[in-house]
Amino acid sequence: MGEISKATLRRYPVYLKALRKLSDEGIRKIMSAELSQYVDIKPTTIRRDFSLIGQLGKQGYGYDVDELISIFARELGEDYDEKMILIGVGRLGTAILNYNNWNHVAGEIVCAFDIIPEKRNKEPKVNVPVYHISQLKEKMPKGCEIAILCIPSGAQEIVNQLHDLGVKGIVNFTREHFVLPEGMMKRDVDVVSTIQELVFEVNSMSR
Amino acid sequence: MGEISKATLRRYPVYLKALRKLSDEGIRKIMSAELSQYVDIKPTTIRRDFSLIGQLGKQGYGYDVDELISIFARELGEDYDEKMILIGVGRLGTAILNYNNWNHVAGEIVCAFDIIPEKRNKEPKVNVPVYHISQLKEKMPKGCEIAILCIPSGAQEIVNQLHDLGVKGIVNFTREHFVLPEGMMKRDVDVVSTIQELVFEVNSMSR
C-alpha cells in the first residue's frame, strides 16, 4: 500500500460511516458522483482516495457498497481487534465505556484505570475492570497500543508512563496540554475547542 | 480582518489552551520559538497565524501572554456569549451538560431537548431545563445559532428543523450520516472515527 496522505486518512471513516448507512437502506452499488452528494466530498477526491487502497471500482459501473464496506472495515482496523485501555473513569470516561454501538467497531476496551477504583467498580454502569492507576504496568494488556485519556489533570506523567509501556496512540479527551513523546501519535477530542472553532467560523461568516 | 484559512482557524483554540496554561504557571511573556515546543507547531506558522489577527507581538521581545489570551478569547467568541442548545439528553448529552470547566468558555447551553423530558428533568445531574423535542420552535432561545446534537438517530429531520429556525452551526456527536443544508456548518466529534483513524495510523506506521 502506497503512502496515504493525512488528509485522505481523515476521510476514510467518513466514507465507511456513509457506506454503512447506504447499505442499511438496501443500496448495493454506488458511483462516486452519488456518494459525493452524500458525504460532501468531490467525486474526484473520492475516486483518488479509493484508488490508493486498490482498484475498488468497475469502470462504467461504480462501486459495490458491501465490498467497499468490508475493505474499509479491514483497512480501518476493525479486524485488528485492537486492545485498548481507558484512563480516568469520571463522567466522560463512563459515558465512553458505556457507549454501546461501539464494541469491536474499532477494537475493544479491555480495562480501565482510575485513582479510586473501588468506587468505580461498584458503579453498575462500568462494565470493564477498573484498576488503580499505580497498577498500570502490571495490568496493561499484552499488545495494547492505544489508550483513551479522560483525566482532568496530570496527563504528562501518565503519557510518559504509557510511552514506556509501548503505547503508540493516545485518544486525548484531556483539556490539559502535554508534550507528546517521540514515536507516539495522538488525536484530540475536545468539545470546548470544537465549539470555539465553530462559533468563530459562524461569526466570521456573518460579518 | 483578512481571510483566515481553515487550517489556521483550527489552531487558534490550541494556542488559547496552551496560553492559559502558561499564564497559570505565571509566565507573562513568550516567544514564538518557545510556544512552538509547547504546542508542537512551527514558530513561523505561529507567527503567521498571529499576524492574521493583527500586530500582536513586539520585535526583539515576543508576545505578552495575557494580552494574547484576551485577544484570542475575544476572537474565538468567548465574549459573544453564544447561546446554545443541546439535543438528546442521554448519557453523552448529560456528560456534556455537566462538564464543568465549560461555562462561558465558548458560550452557554441555555436549554436542552429530548423525547422523554419528564424523566430527564428528574435527574439531578441535568442542570438546564429539558423540553420535549416537539417544542423546539417555541422554546428555541432568541439568537441561538449553535446546536449540539447527541441523539442516536433521526438526525436529518432535526437538522432540517434547526436550519429553518436559524441555527447556523452544529456540533455533531451523532454517528448517523445526514446532509447539511445550505448555509449551515458542522463539526463532527466522533470518538469511534477518531479511534479508527488512530488505529489505522498506528498500524500503517509499524508496517
Added chain:
DNA sequence: TGAATATTGTCAGATTCTTCACAAATAAGA
C-alpha cells in the same frame, strides 16, 4: 457480437497551506 454509454483511475494544473530567509523593529546593555 459490436457500438454506444457510463464511470473509474490518474496525470497535470490549480489551489491551499507551510516554512525558509531576511528585513524591520524593538529591547537591553555599554
Added chain:
DNA sequence: TCTTATTTGTGAAGAATCTGACAATATTCA
C-alpha cells in the same frame, strides 16, 4: 545615546492537497 542582540512580521519558495480533464475499461442494449 549608540550599538548589539533579539525576535517579530512577511515575501517568496516549497510542499501538500484538491480538482479538471480525459484515456482506459467495463457495462448495456440493439
